[in-house]
Amino acid sequence: MSPFHYRDGVLHAERVPLPVIAASIGTPAYVYSTAAFRASARAFRAGLAPIARQHVAFAVKANPNLAILRLLAAEGYGADIVSHGEMLRALAAGIPPRAIVFSGVGKTDAEMIAALDAGVGQFNVEFEEEGVVLARLAAARGLRAVALLRVNPDIDAGTHAKISTGRRDNKFGVGLDDAPGIYARLARLDGLDLRGVAIHIGSQIADLAPLEAAISRVGTLIADLRAAGHRITHVDLGGGLGIPYRPDEIYPTAAAYGAMVARVTRDWDATLMFEPGRFVAGEAGVLLTEILWVKPGATHPYVIVDAAMNDLARPALYDAFHDFVAVEPNGRRIVANIAGPVCESGDTFAMGRAIDDVRRGDLAVFRTVGAYGATMASTYNCRPLIPEVLVDDDRFAVVADRISPQATLDVQPVPSWRRPTLSLSRQRR
Numbered sequence: 001m002s003p004f005h006y007r008d009g010v011l012h013a014e015r016v017p018l019p020v021i022a023a024s025i026g027t028p029a030y031v032y033s034t035a036a037f038r039a040s041a042r043a044f045r046a047g048l049a050p051i052a053r054q055h056v057a058f059a060v061k062a063n064p065n066l067a068i069l070r071l072l073a074a075e076g077y078g079a080d081i082v083s084h085g086e087m088l089r090a091l092a093a094g095i096p097p098r099a100i101v102f103s104g105v106g107k108t109d110a111e112m113i114a115a116l117d118a119g120v121g122q123f124n125v126e127f128e129e130e131g132v133v134l135a136r137l138a139a140a141r142g143l144r145a146v147a148l149l150r151v152n153p154d155i156d157a158g159t160h161a162k163i164s165t166g167r168r169d170n171k172f173g174v175g176l177d178d179a180p181g182i183y184a185r186l187a188r189l190d191g192l193d194l195r196g197v198a199i200h201i202g203s204q205i206a207d208l209a210p211l212e213a214a215i216s217r218v219g220t221l222i223a224d225l226r227a228a229g230h231r232i233t234h235v236d237l238g239g240g241l242g243i244p245y246r247p248d249e250i251y252p253t254a255a256a257y258g259a260m261v262a263r264v265t266r267d268w269d270a271t272l273m274f275e276p277g278r279f280v281a282g283e284a285g286v287l288l289t290e291i292l293w294v295k296p297g298a299t300h301p302y303v304i305v306d307a308a309m310n311d312l313a314r315p316a317l318y319d320a321f322h323d324f325v326a327v328e329p330n331g332r333r334i335v336a337n338i339a340g341p342v343c344e345s346g347d348t349f350a351m352g353r354a355i356d357d358v359r360r361g362d363l364a365v366f367r368t369v370g371a372y373g374a375t376m377a378s379t380y381n382c383r384p385l386i387p388e389v390l391v392d393d394d395r396f397a398v399v400a401d402r403i404s405p406q407a408t409l410d411v412q413p414v415p416s417w418r419r420p421t422l423s424l425s426r427q428r429r
């Protein structure tokens with residue numbers, strides 16, 4: 001049974017009725033299911049069972065909530081991080097530094113130093129100069145930074161342009177043609193322990209074919225690198241496996257993905273690394289919202305909910321579909337637009353969609369928001385950052401407090417212009 005299901009006509013998260021959470025915490029709120037997180041985390045790892053040597057690092061960007069990271073740490077997940085902030089989260093969650101992979105195209109020197117000092121297990125280097133600087137910073141500390149070179153296999157992942165990362169003109173990695181030369185130069189640096197290559201071609205990938213094509217190209221590259229005398233022991237295959245957002249969609253299973261990877265990498269003799277985010281987190285969360293108004297519209301009524309684009313940015317950013325269902329459906333259906341209170345036409349979750357008939361004061365949820373939901377929230381329109389709630393069987397707990405508009409106001413000092421410390425005038429003289 002899905003962890004989010006109806007019982008006696010009321011939507012529950014595990015054994016907790018969502019109206020109970022709304023009454024106790026307020027809306028809007030993200031609600032996560034422990035059982036759902038565990039199930040998807042285990043399904044992904046079970047899918048990889050045919051792969052002998054492997055390391056799975058959760059892409060923290062998908063859901064950096066501390067309680068969630070703790071849960072995944074207990075499932076044996078490492079962490080894929082892209083900032084100092086994500087490193088702090090992963091370490092606070094008890095993920096061993098050795099199990100952390102530092103990805104990302106804009107690492108600062110300060111971030112690399114902090115990661116070296118913390119003993120982060122691997123850096124995925126995006127291009128040559130980054131590798132040179134990392135080697136220098138490591139050598140200055142008497143260290144050798146374990147690193148993989150991220151390559152760009154020039155594959156169209158067939159996903160939304162804003163979440164596609166593996167085409168030649170994307171900002172990520174080095175081109176396959178340039179990779180052998182760059183690899184050879186980086187491999188000579190004392191401060192680097194270069195162990196292989198990394199890819200990540202995009203997110204919400206619906207089909208295994210582009211993933212397979214990218215992995216095959218990496219296979220050719222590592223054969224060439226070995227022929228040139230390099231010792232390749234690790235290959236990071238990134239994340240990207242998609243999930244269904246619409247009730248009728250069918251996506252590749254983790255087992256199908258694992259079988260494909262095992263087949264294509266059969267002769268590789270390397271430790272394979274994976275960085276799933278969405279697959280693990282996406283289906284484990286809903287966004288609980290209250291219907292503020294049903295406002296007549298030119299074609300369809302507007303259902304105005306108390307969640308907005310600042311709470312869930314995916315529809316506004318990527319035209320993403322999130323299923324919308326009433327918490328206590330009355331059995332009737334309407335065709336409506338769904339929008340939030342933010343003053344932009346883009347703050348629209350759906351247009352002309354057949355949904356449960358909802359009225360002012362009713363509760364509803366957007367489904368499949370456990371990944372790239374809360375983590376992408378902002379305070380636009382001086383709205384709060386909304387709370388996150390974790391359900392475990394018949395219990396629930398707030399795992400991220402609401403950050404109130406008063407709290408964001410309190411960190412905005414207005415200058416009196418009497419404090420000399422921030423003045424540039426001394427430097428100019």
Ligand code: LLP
Pocket residue numbers: 059062080103104163200202203204238239240241275276277278279314318371372
């Ligand atoms: N590894 C790297 C280097 C990445 O850049 C990403 C995601 C992942 C792993 C995890 O990918 P996943 O398994 O979650 O597909 N905000 C967008 C998604 C952006 C993904 C960015 N990189 C969305 O809401 O759809």
